Amino acid sequence: MIECPTCSNQEFVGTLYCGECGTRLVHTSPLKGVVATREAVSQGVFGDAPHPDTAELQSGVLLGLRVLGTDEILPLIGRENYTLGRSGEGQAVIPDIDLSQYSAFESGVSRIHSEIRLTEENVAVVDLDSANGTLVNNARLDPQKATPIHHGDIIQLGQLRLQLISRYH
């Protein structure tokens, strides 16, 4: 059996999408210990407070977003796209990656701000008509237009800055 990294649902080996929550399971492996646990994903970190320089190595994250100003890396595992934003009271649609705990509101992050898309060719970011816009390396993106991003690029949502960590080239 394999375990869904998002909802811990058990599925037969070979299943491509979780039957419970619809999460893509392609990157999970049937080997024990490689599966991301629910806690790790919901906390958004692997391991204990890694040193900034080696954070990405210690975390074991192949693809993730580093929240600048903190030591934390949010792994991008198990899906093809992630919405970025913040949660608010009484809000039904919660972004895949909730940035509330990083002062998202104060930084001017919209509830559904932008989206990261993973394809075989590249990683791209799309601004979802956010109020304060999305910037990649200080260049403002046109809304709804996918822009490829690479390892080390800075993605800015309002005033909140994230850095793409990618071991894929």
Add this chain to the structure above:
Amino acid sequence: MPGQSYYALLGVPRSASVEELRRGYREAALELHPDTNRRPGDTERFLEVQQAYETLIDPDRRAAYDVELAEEEARLASRSSFRCHVLQSRKNLLQLDEPQVHYILFEISPATGLPDVRPPVNLTIVIDRSTSMRGQRLDLVRSAALSIISNLEPGDSASVVAFSDRAEVFVSPDQARDPSVARARLSLLQAGGGTEIAQGIEAGLGELKHNFSRDGVNQMILLTDGRTYGDEDACRALANHAAGMGIAINCVGIGSEWGDNLMDEIAGKTGGNVVFLDSPHAISDLLQGIFDTLTHVVASRVRIEGSVSVAVDVRSVFRLEPEPMPLGDALPFFLGHLPRDGAIRLLVEAVVQPVSDLKELVLGQFTVNGDILGQGSEATGLPLQVSIPVTLDPDPTPPPEDIVSALSFISLYRMQEKARIEAGLGEALQAARRLENLATQLLATGERDLAKAALSEADRLNHTRKLSTEGEKMLKYGTRALLLPAKSSAR
């Protein structure tokens, strides 16, 4: 060399080792040996098995046989009226002592050199005339039917059946040939009475059978806005009957009160399709669209026959193209009509039981078959063996993009389905949470309207513990439509 290959006789894969050949031979011989066999013909089969074993166990003779077999199969395949491309989600299965899920995508297209003719169309439009159809709905349906009838070509045949508690042939094929007669007959069509769908289907099939066209396309379009009570089993039996004859049934549900689950079953059994119209205004364009599609069909009653291995359970069968539709999971799979310039794509989800002592598993032996229109005879079937190696190490290559993208949409469809089942069982909170999750994912794929619909149904569940009949249909047919080729390739 008609009949089974030597490998099939011994029940072993093409790549069988000497050990596997021996084992296959032993098992077959034990069953067929003249000392013990009972059925007539077993002795002949025993001799064939012996010949097969003697040929394959000798490396030189096996090599020669392999060449001969490949040529023979290529010849059969090239004579066939169909082409079929098979994709599997993984390149190999794992040697595991637990079940595994495996996906197989069949893409069936017409062979080159098939007759290029517009097939005659034999159509029956079956109209629900129950009280709820009164007024605008029936007016629009009436004029849509009339516009189809006025555009028939010589050789086509059309009729209109109307039903409430009883069914009646309103426009016979003879009357349909004269538009003024058809118009006069249709103007007499008034709404009134209940909805007994089996009556309508039965009368419609009667008309279709009467004018059955061997080299044409035979189709029923069933229009309803209500639910049938008590005759569901009769409807299913009639659908099976239609499928066997090669008649496809397309269902059109108008408004929010029709029984979509039964319509899905009826259409699914026959390789047809179901369309949800929340307002009747689009009915004329829709009927015209269906009719135009029928004139571009090259083969009807297309199906996959055969059997799967005992280790394989078919869990679901989803047609992706031409119209996305979940089909019945029992062989043969009735796939409907094959368009001349297109393909039928079918995604089969299978659970494979533990296969620890095999190097290669034959998942199934199939034949793609159908009636080629304009040829007046059954097509030359395409034999297909689908097999997969079984290894210790997982396959590192990602699954084919075609399978992944189809499944990403099917998984949204399944979420909607689950929420609906949960709501039906009274687990409203669970269902609401699922719909909220669905809304998030729909939003991520850019489907704002559907996401909104999912959210408003989640709200409704939280407040009233029930889904709206309109919302549940919108989500079902909305998520199903995400699979339409135009939509999925736009992303």
